[in-house]
Amino acid sequence: MTFDFSKVGEQFQFNCTQCADCCSGDQTVLLNLYDLYKLARHLKLPNTQLLFEQKILFLKLDEENAVFRPQIRFKTKPLKFCPFLINEWTENNQIKGWCQLHPHAKPLVCALSPVGIRLDSRQDQLEFLLVPPTSNCPGLKEPVIQSLGKYLQPYKREIEWQTDFFNILEICKSKNWTAEDFKQELYTFPVLEPFEQILNQLRKNFEFA
Numbered sequence: 234m235t236f237d238f239s240k241v242g243e244q245f246q247f248n249c250t251q252c253a254d255c256c257s258g259d260q261t262v263l264l265n266l267y268d269l270y271k272l273a274r275h276l277k278l279p280n281t282q283l284l285f286e287q288k289i290l291f292l293k294l295d296e297e298n299a300v301f302r303p304q305i306r307f308k309t310k311p312l313k314f315c316p317f318l319i320n321e322w323t324e325n326n327q328i329k330g331w332c333q334l335h336p337h338a339k340p341l342v343c344a345l346s347p348v349g350i351r352l353d354s355r356q357d358q359l360e361f362l363l364v365p366p367t368s369n370c371p372g373l374k375e376p377v378i379q380s381l382g383k384y385l386q387p388y389k390r391e392i393e394w395q396t397d398f399f400n401i402l403e404i405c406k407s408k409n410w411t412a413e414d415f416k417q418e419l420y421t422f423p424v425l426e427p428f429e430q431i432l433n434q435l436r437k438n439f440e441f442a
């Protein structure tokens with residue numbers, strides 16, 4: 234597996250203003266296996282199945298890839314927003330958004346935004362792209378230059394685990410699984426043991442090392 238950073242470049246302009254736009258409305262927050270593990274532990278649940286049973290997450294069909302992915306269920310009333318978002322009025326009468334899961338249980342997709350990652354399975358390559366979190370994200374206009382290497386460094390291990398997750402999903406594509414199959418076979422596991430052990434077991438189940 235190789236990494237392709239060319240679509241982002243070594244530097245990019247970004248500084249999140251915590252406007253919370255990307256945590257509300259019709260945003261999609263897809264989770265990987267380690268996100269499920271972190272979230273269940275953060276909520277003091279013994280296993281990931283309860284995240285679905287308690288309707289915190291649901292499975293969304295990724296039609297392009299024919300796989301189901303876990304997604305955070307946003308609240309819908311009175312507005313659509315992530316259940317982990319805390320809004321606060323500032324002294325300047327502006328709304329600021331805080332993530333309750335920040336930093337240790339935050340989903341990787343939120344933590345890396347606006348950098349996105351995609352698997353190019355034909356080239357066995359992980360591609361990094363700049364994906365504006367919203368069409369008008371003010372953070373992308375902030376005069377702060379980020380170095381891609383430094384930006385990704387704290388998430389090195391999670392990115393490796395994301396690669397494993399993408400590889401498992403590639404194997405799942407051929408199985409014609411229903412949402413329930415995905416939930417039982419892939420997304421349900423206890424979270425009391427270290428994540429590496431769970432991932433090693435999944436690697437064995439899916440027959441790749």
Ligand code: SF4
Pocket residue numbers: 248249250251252253254255256330346366367369370371372373
């Ligand atoms: S839309 Fe942009 S600036 Fe606003 S919270 Fe999301 S990343 Fe930050």
Ligand code: SF4
Pocket residue numbers: 255256257262315316317318319331332333334335339340343
């Ligand atoms: S998990 Fe946190 S960062 Fe991600 S959408 Fe929810 S509140 Fe926003």
